[in-house]
Amino acid sequence: xxxxxxxxxxxxxxxxxxxxxxxxxxxxxxxxxxxxxxxxxxxxxxxxxxxxxxxxxxxxxxxxxxxxxxxxxxxxxxxxxxxxxxxxxxxxxxxxxxxxxxxxxxxxxxx
Numbered sequence: 292x293x294x295x296x297x298x299x300x301x302x303x304x305x306x307x308x309x310x311x312x313x314x315x316x317x318x319x320x321x322x323x324x325x326x327x328x329x330x331x332x333x334x335x336x337x338x339x340x341x342x343x344x345x346x347x348x349x350x351x352x353x354x355x356x357x358x359x360x361x362x363x364x365x366x367x368x369x370x371x372x373x374x375x376x377x378x379x380x381x382x383x384x385x386x387x388x389x390x391x392x393x394x395x396x397x398x399x400x401x402x
Contacts, residue, residue: 336393345387345398352380362388362399 295303307314313321325333347366350357359365367384388399 339390339392341391343389343391343396345389345396347384347386350383350385352382357383359383359385360401362401364388 293304295301297303305316311323315321320330321328322330344364344366348363349369350359363385364387365383366386369382369384371380389396390399391397
């Protein structure tokens with residue numbers, strides 16, 4: 292490789308090393324702060340990159356006090372028309388909230 296110094300003060304290099312850190316020409320940084328790895332890899336392994344609703348499901352018959360668990364959210368209703376929420380004829384459609392970290396979809400937990 293080579294280092295190019297220009298008249299206007301620019302310095303061009305393919306890779307820059309400063310102490311234990313390495314700065315790549317694509318903007319990525321390698322160093323001990325990122326677990327002796329690349330910053331882009333650390334971000335992919337530790338941050339959410341997407342969120343979605345998982346597969347739809349339909350509850351059994353509802354009564355007045357019905358709880359969805361495990362990070363599920365209500366996305367629709369099925370009712371006989373009276374909305375009394377008893378008798379087992381009213382139902383809800385629900386889906387889990389999911390997030391993507393490091394290529395793996397994870398269903399959100401309820402706290």
